Amino acid sequence: MQNFDLHNPTHIVFGKETVGRLNDLVPAGARVLILYGGESARRTGTLDEVRAALGDRAVVEFGGIEPNPSYETLMRAVEMIHRQGLNFLLAVGGGSVIDGTKFVAAAVHYKGDAWDIMETHGAVVEQAMPFGCVLTLPATGSEMNKGSVVTKAATKAKLVFASDHVYPRFSILDPTKTYSLPLPQVANGVVDAFTHVMEQYMTYPVDGRVQDRFAEGLLQTLIEIGPRVLAESDNYDARANLMWTATMALNGLIAAGVPEDWSTHMIGHELTALHGIDHARTLAIVLPANMQVRREAKRDKLLQYAERVWDITEGDVEQRIDAAIGHTRAFFESMGVPTRLRDYDIGAKHIDAVIQQLEAHGMTALGERGDVTLAQSRRILEASL
Amino acid sequence: MQNFDLHNPTHIVFGKETVGRLNDLVPAGARVLILYGGESARRTGTLDEVRAALGDRAVVEFGGIEPNPSYETLMRAVEMIHRQGLNFLLAVGGGSVIDGTKFVAAAVHYKGDAWDIMETHGAVVEQAMPFGCVLTLPATGSEMNKGSVVTKAATKAKLVFASDHVYPRFSILDPTKTYSLPLPQVANGVVDAFTHVMEQYMTYPVDGRVQDRFAEGLLQTLIEIGPRVLAESDNYDARANLMWTATMALNGLIAAGVPEDWSTHMIGHELTALHGIDHARTLAIVLPANMQVRREAKRDKLLQYAERVWDITEGDVEQRIDAAIGHTRAFFESMGVPTRLRDYDIGAKHIDAVIQQLEAHGMTALGERGDVTLAQSRRILEASL
Numbered sequence: 001m002q003n004f005d006l007h008n009p010t011h012i013v014f015g016k017e018t019v020g021r022l023n024d025l026v027p028a029g030a031r032v033l034i035l036y037g038g039e040s041a042r043r044t045g046t047l048d049e050v051r052a053a054l055g056d057r058a059v060v061e062f063g064g065i066e067p068n069p070s071y072e073t074l075m076r077a078v079e080m081i082h083r084q085g086l087n088f089l090l091a092v093g094g095g096s097v098i099d100g101t102k103f104v105a106a107a108v109h110y111k112g113d114a115w116d117i118m119e120t121h122g123a124v125v126e127q128a129m130p131f132g133c134v135l136t137l138p139a140t141g142s143e144m145n146k147g148s149v150v151t152k153a154a155t156k157a158k159l160v161f162a163s164d165h166v167y168p169r170f171s172i173l174d175p176t177k178t179y180s181l182p183l184p185q186v187a188n189g190v191v192d193a194f195t196h197v198m199e200q201y202m203t204y205p206v207d208g209r210v211q212d213r214f215a216e217g218l219l220q221t222l223i224e225i226g227p228r229v230l231a232e233s234d235n236y237d238a239r240a241n242l243m244w245t246a247t248m249a250l251n252g253l254i255a256a257g258v259p260e261d262w263s264t265h266m267i268g269h270e271l272t273a274l275h276g277i278d279h280a281r282t283l284a285i286v287l288p289a290n291m292q293v294r295r296e297a298k299r300d301k302l303l304q305y306a307e308r309v310w311d312i313t314e315g316d317v318e319q320r321i322d323a324a325i326g327h328t329r330a331f332f333e334s335m336g337v338p339t340r341l342r343d344y345d346i347g348a349k350h351i352d353a354v355i356q357q358l359e360a361h362g363m364t365a366l367g368e369r370g371d372v373t374l375a376q377s378r379r380i381l382e383a384s385l
Numbered sequence: 386m387q388n389f390d391l392h393n394p395t396h397i398v399f400g401k402e403t404v405g406r407l408n409d410l411v412p413a414g415a416r417v418l419i420l421y422g423g424e425s426a427r428r429t430g431t432l433d434e435v436r437a438a439l440g441d442r443a444v445v446e447f448g449g450i451e452p453n454p455s456y457e458t459l460m461r462a463v464e465m466i467h468r469q470g471l472n473f474l475l476a477v478g479g480g481s482v483i484d485g486t487k488f489v490a491a492a493v494h495y496k497g498d499a500w501d502i503m504e505t506h507g508a509v510v511e512q513a514m515p516f517g518c519v520l521t522l523p524a525t526g527s528e529m530n531k532g533s534v535v536t537k538a539a540t541k542a543k544l545v546f547a548s549d550h551v552y553p554r555f556s557i558l559d560p561t562k563t564y565s566l567p568l569p570q571v572a573n574g575v576v577d578a579f580t581h582v583m584e585q586y587m588t589y590p591v592d593g594r595v596q597d598r599f600a601e602g603l604l605q606t607l608i609e610i611g612p613r614v615l616a617e618s619d620n621y622d623a624r625a626n627l628m629w630t631a632t633m634a635l636n637g638l639i640a641a642g643v644p645e646d647w648s649t650h651m652i653g654h655e656l657t658a659l660h661g662i663d664h665a666r667t668l669a670i671v672l673p674a675n676m677q678v679r680r681e682a683k684r685d686k687l688l689q690y691a692e693r694v695w696d697i698t699e700g701d702v703e704q705r706i707d708a709a710i711g712h713t714r715a716f717f718e719s720m721g722v723p724t725r726l727r728d729y730d731i732g733a734k735h736i737d738a739v740i741q742q743l744e745a746h747g748m749t750a751l752g753e754r755g756d757v758t759l760a761q762s763r764r765i766l767e768a769s770l
Contacts, residue, residue: 001625003400007555008393014642015388170392207622209609210629213602221594237592240386244595244642253638257399257629 001208004256010144011170014244016236018174019046022053022090025132025170030088031058033081035101037065037093041136044180050092050134060084065093068272068279069100070153071115077104078114081129089131091168094185095140095192098133102148102166105129118150122161133171137181138243139189139280141196141250143171151273157361158273173247175239183230186242187335188280190226193246194219194331195264195283202291203259203368205300215254216308221245223309226335263366264290267377270357277344284332284339289383291325293376297369341384351381386593389641395529396555399629401621403559404431407438407475410517410555415473416443418466420486422450422478426521429565435477435519445469450478453657453664454485455538456500462489463499466514474516476553479570480525480577483518487533487551490514503535507546518556523563523628524574524665526581526635528556536658542746543658558632560624568615571627572720573665575611578631579604579716580649580668587676588644588753590685597689600639604694606630611720648751649675652762655742662729669717669724674768676710678761682754726769736766 013021026032032054034047041047041063051059062077080086081104091101105128107114116124135143142148146167151158178186201215222245228238248254267290268282277285295302299321306312306324315323329339341347355374358364366372372380398406411417417439419432426432426448436444447462465471466489476486490513492499501509520528527533531552536543563571586600607630613623633639652675653667662670680687684706691697691709700708714724726732740759743749751757757765 001400001622001629003403005396005398007396011390011392012641013390015386018388207626209606209626210602210633213605214599217595217598217602221598224594237386240642241592241594244386248595256397257625 001206001257002259006252006256007164008144008167008252010168012144012173012247013170014173016174016176018172019049019134020053021172022050022132022134023055025172026054026057026088026090029057031084031086032060032088032090033077033086034059034061034090034092035065035077035097035104036061036063037067037097039063040180041092044177046092046134046136046177050090060086065097065100067096068149068151068158069096069103070151071103071118072153074100074103074150075107075114078107081108087129089129091131091133092136094135094137095142098135098142098168099140099148099150101131101133102128102142103150103161105131105166106161106163115152117161118152118157118159120161121159122163125161125163125165128163128165130169133168134177135171135173135243136177137185137189138178138246139192141193141247143168143173144247144251147250149269156273156357158269159361173243175236175243178239178243179234183233184336186229187337188278189242189246190222190229190335191284191332191337192280193242193249194222195280195287196249197254198287199261199264200255200258202298202301202305203261204298205304206258208258211254211256211258212304214248218245218249218254219309223331226331230335259368261368263372263377263380266363266366267354267358267380270354270361271346274353274357275344275346275350281337281344284337285341285344285384286380288325288329288339289380291328292383293379294367294372295321297371341381348382348385351378354381386591386642387644391637391641392549393529393552393637395553397529397558397632398555399558401559401561403557404434404519405438406557407435407517407519408440410557411439411442411473411475414442416469416471417445417473417475418462418471419444419446419475419477420450420462420482420489421446421448421476422452422482424448425565426477429562431477431519431521431562435475445471450482450485452481453534453536453543454481454488455536456488456503457538459485459488459492459535460499463492466493472514474514476516476518477521479520479522480527483520483527483553484525484533484535486516486518487513487527488535488546490516490551491546491548500537502546503537503542503544505546506544507548510546510548510550513548513550515554518553519562520556520558520628521562522566522570522574523631524577526578526632528553528558529632529636534654541658541742543654544746558628560621560628563624563628564619568618569721571614572722573663574627574631575607575614575720576669576717576722577665578627578634579607580665580672581634582639583672584646584649585640585643587683587686587690588646589683590689591643593643596639596641596643599633601693603630603634603639608694608716611716615720644753646753648757648762648765651748651751652739652743652765655739656731659738659742660729660731660735666722666729669722670726670729670769671765673710673714673717673724674765676713677768678765679752679757680706682756726766733767733770736763739766
């Protein structure tokens with residue numbers, strides 16, 4: 001096992017009818033900016049519920065944060081905070097709104113060009129505004145971690161930053177708030193959480209037994225509940241298990257003490273930035289191909305995954321690995337998420353541009369061993385066609 | 386799944402050669418009281434290493450905290466803090482030292498009779514001194530939770546308190562610090578961690594899939610590494626897995642959203658208080674008997690445990706439950722921990738006194754459903770003979 005630090009100060013409030021807890025969680029007298037995405041937050045009544053829970057605190061709203069939150073949009077929120085003297089942020093939405101809120105929280109206090117935060121991957125962040133979350137879409141884990149992904153629309157750069165200063169103070173996770181989600185978003189959430197676990201699990205063994213068992217437990221849970229969250233949109237326990245799994249999939253716990261990959265995400269980000277494909281769908285495209293191309297380097301963990309997660313014990317080593325990759329692809333497809341570039345009208349001729357973007361963003365030595373070069377990324381994309 | 390709050394602010398620093406991190410973790414200029422147990426902390430060099438890491442901070446030592454820390458001893462530490470104007474506590478040891486430090490941290494600021502803290506189970510605690518830990522004995526999980534068990538020697542009352550104010554600020558977990566432990570203490574640690582998981586898992590199903598899978602993963606890990614930690618005292622990965630498992634077994638995570646039992650602990654506490662049996666050994670005595678006596682109420686989880694943890698799939702329901710309980714007992718025995726009261730020279734004639742103590746401490750409705758009455762506790766003790 002590798003050495004690690006683990007320090008996650010986010011206060012999770014989980015369960016039915018918990019939005020009212022905002023009154024205890026947000027400081028009395030706070031001047032609050034509510035950040036949200038589309039109008040569904042209003043239509044479903046969640047915004048009204050949030051405002052009611054905040055009582056007589058001063059509240060301003062900032063809507064319109066995109067599915068891949070843009071620097072340009074978020075900087076308007078920063079201006080609004082300065083102009084109106086606001087001192088607490090409340091993200092109401094899914095990972096994009098929360099990621100955007102993290103950027104806003106860090107940018108408010110930053111003296112230079114706020115895009116520096118992204119280009120330094122958070123190294124310049126020395127403080128941030130306090131914020132909380134009301135999660136409405138289980139997927140990214142942003143509600144309990146210190147990471148954020150923001151896109152500069154002008155240059156199609158989709159970058160990641162992380163900072164200890166942007167852990168949410170609290171996150172309210174009410175599974176009933178997910179009942180009204182469109183099913184493709186729920187399916188994306190399952191695939192996103194699944195891939196988050198795989199980025200931290202499908203590497204090489206370091207005898208991190210707790211981490212492996214926890215990762216496998218999250219994967220098994222997603223496989224069990226995936227069909228149910230699509231078939232029964234108001235099944236509380238199914239939605240609760242999805243919500244908690246997605247949070248645990250990326251809150252630092254299963255990564256503590258083990259190597260991490262993340263090449264699937266980095267390649268996927270470029271597909272989103274260039275082609276507008278949903279984040280989770282890019283992961284469903286890249287992950288099976290990534291496992292296929294790197295099957296030698298990942299052999300031990302692929303075999304462990306085959307046996308413990310998919311109960312594959314028949315066949316020789318290569319057959320078991322094939323079966324494990326095949327089951328992964330089939331699971332994503334069963335969630336209604338296509339797993340080939342061609343399913344999104346992307347062909348071999350588009351690969352060069354993706355590689356150029358990876359190069360432009362310094363993504364030339366990805367993966368748990370830093371051996372996913374541009375040539376390797378090209379092979380992965382070719383295997384995704 | 387049940388509603389829950391989860392908020393664990395302890396900063397974990399895990400791994401080899403991490404004691405030096407104290408210099409960053411303890412505030413500069415702090416006036417530190419180091420609390421420890423026996424002289425092994427000095428003999429192994431850990432105390433020297435800790436003092437070196439603390440640099441030129443003012444440091445006072447308080448040794449002699451007992452395996453079941455006593456109120457009487459701990460109040461002498463409280464006096465020392467007041468007398469010498471100390472402002473930071475550092476526990477160097479295992480669960481008893483850390484539990485004791487938590488009591489001291491809370492008692493320093495308490496205005497009345499500090500035993501009130503125990504009698505109210507922590508309800509009167511409104512603040513506590515800041516403290517950190519250097520863990521040397523993996524077992525109780527106290528290094529990352531808010532609970533503490535303290536005994537009043539005068540009355541043989543062993544009680545529990547919990548408070549959000551007594552989470553450690555940080556805990557350093559260096560598995561190499563466990564190499565020199567006597568093997569019976571290591572075995573006790575395995576049994577203690579195992580039973581902690583069972584108290585939060587072996588109840589009734591609430592569709593808490595992540596919690597169940599995590600609990601099962603911890604149990605499987607303990608079963609796998611148990612023999613190895615005894616056979617190879619300097620096997621880093623085995624000790625690292627034990628240390629991390631014991632921490633995760635009782636830091637609030639696997640309890641979040643599910644029912645909890647704890648009757649094995651409450652009955653075990655009385656056996657320790659009356660007969661001086663090691664804490665973990667009392668758990669090894671009570672747990673198998675507890676599962677046996679309450680097998681109807683726990684049927685669904687016993688069957689899940691049988692299949693997922695012990696791979697028991699043959700036989701009818703009662704046979705599988707018998708096998709699961711038998712495997713549990715055999716595992717404890719294989720760790721060198723006897724599981725019958727008679728192994729500790731305790732017989733039927735001693736049961737009345739245990740029941741009287743349970744009654745005196747208000748332990749009349751234990752367990753996840755509050756249906757472990759004194760009569761039920763008696764049946765459990767009789768089944769432990």
